[in-house]
Amino acid sequence: MEPSLAPSLLSERTRRRLAQVADCDPDFVAYDFSDDTAVAALGAAEVLLTFWGCPVLDEEVLAAAPRLRAVVHAAGTVKGHVTADCWERGITVSSAAAANALPVAEYTVAAILFSNKRILEVREAYRRVRTEHDWRAAFPEVGNYRRTVGIIGASRIGRRVVELLAPYALDIVVHDPYLSDAEAAHLGVRTVGLDELCETSDVISLHAPELPTTRHLLDRRRLGLMRDGATVINTSRGSLLDQASLTEELVAGRLHAVIDVTEPEVLPADSPLYDLPNVLLTPHYAGSFGNELQRMADSAVEEVARFAAGLPFAHPVSRTELEHTA
Incomplete structure (x- = not known):
């Protein structure tokens, strides 16, 4: 070592x-x-x-x-x-x-719950307002009740995320070509195609391995399928996302993101991802520290x-x- x-x-x-x-x-x-x-x-x-x-x-x-x-x-x-x-x-x-999967899964679960609660948006609004405000009226659609969470990759970490989300009233869908119907039933999830997962999920979390076949798994087209206001979480590898296309969506404000891994691993100092209010960017920090x-x-x-x-x-x-x- x-x-x-x-x-x-x-x-x-x-x-x-x-x-x-x-x-x-x-x-x-x-x-x-x-x-x-x-x-x-x-x-x-x-x-x-x-x-x-x-x-x-x-x-x-x-x-x-x-x-x-x-x-x-x-x-x-x-x-x-x-x-x-x-x-x-x-x-x-x-x-x-x-x-090592445990802290990554814990980080992911926290990110999912915070994303549906729109914590980053509320924080930015609170910074601006700094007084009494009707927050329920300002954020009428927030919350985790019956939200759909899409898990890409029933890996060791992906499965642990599913297990940790069990106590919450969430609908979990999974895309993984290696996940059998019996395994999905045991996990208590529904398997779907990747396009359907992108179209129906409020939060998408990536847990697939870095392989030639998984490069840009979420490309421009699939990012475009996502609902307005949906969140992408990546604690896997930066190569799984088409980062240029995701950055465009984030700069436009259509999507939100929690990004722990990037391509390259340290982004250029002038990357907008450091400063966007709809992005939580961390330095490959989800794993064991x-x-x-x-x-x-x-x-x-x-x-x-x-x-x-x-x-x-x-x-x-x-x-x-x-x-x-x-």
Whole structure:
């Protein structure tokens, strides 16, 4: 991992727990696998505990790690470092994606509820008025009762969002080509085509993976299908949205947006999205931050403990799964 990230992930409690379940030096953090110390560690390693910034585990690195049997990733996607060479070696892989999904889902649920309540608009109006005002008359259509929420992607995060929305009187529709009717019934949602979802939803939340087939999933045409005043929430990847077309809609004031990911990841300083009153823009902030990193650390260490005990991973990652997930 990036050495600067180690203190945030590996708390004293985490280091103690790791030392209980594995023969390791909890103070040693490898980043450059060509370094002599790292090469020596690789030679003895049976499990790699990885995090953001882990170098690619290619054929050369694996050749230096003849005893390696597992990679336990204390974050979400493993696409950045787990290679075909790992799968061909029969190395098992685990990820803390389930732990990282929770704060993203919580952020999304808050965004959905605030969007239907028109919090950004009310805030701007209150700033202007600054006195007694008939707010019910000014915003007669706001509220979450029987609003339609469209979820694009029944991913781990998308499903968690659906679960967290269960207590609210919302109508939830989902578009996902991999979601079966039985799974949809179990989730308590109705499956629809993507165009219908765009036409009927008050809020649309993106939870699909970044794949060639999902690029600009919401393009100019589909954005044009959305109701006036509808909200787009993106906590997935910036590439899923046609950002230029969305920006036009937002500048015109026809749509609203909660945007946590963009393309490029940091927008140019002159982007109107920073200042528009109908946009909540955050810097890829929905995922694990602060003490939420400890949830991922706990998940990863428990996976190491399961491996040491000869048990299967609780959160395995398969090669086929990566073909259509983040």
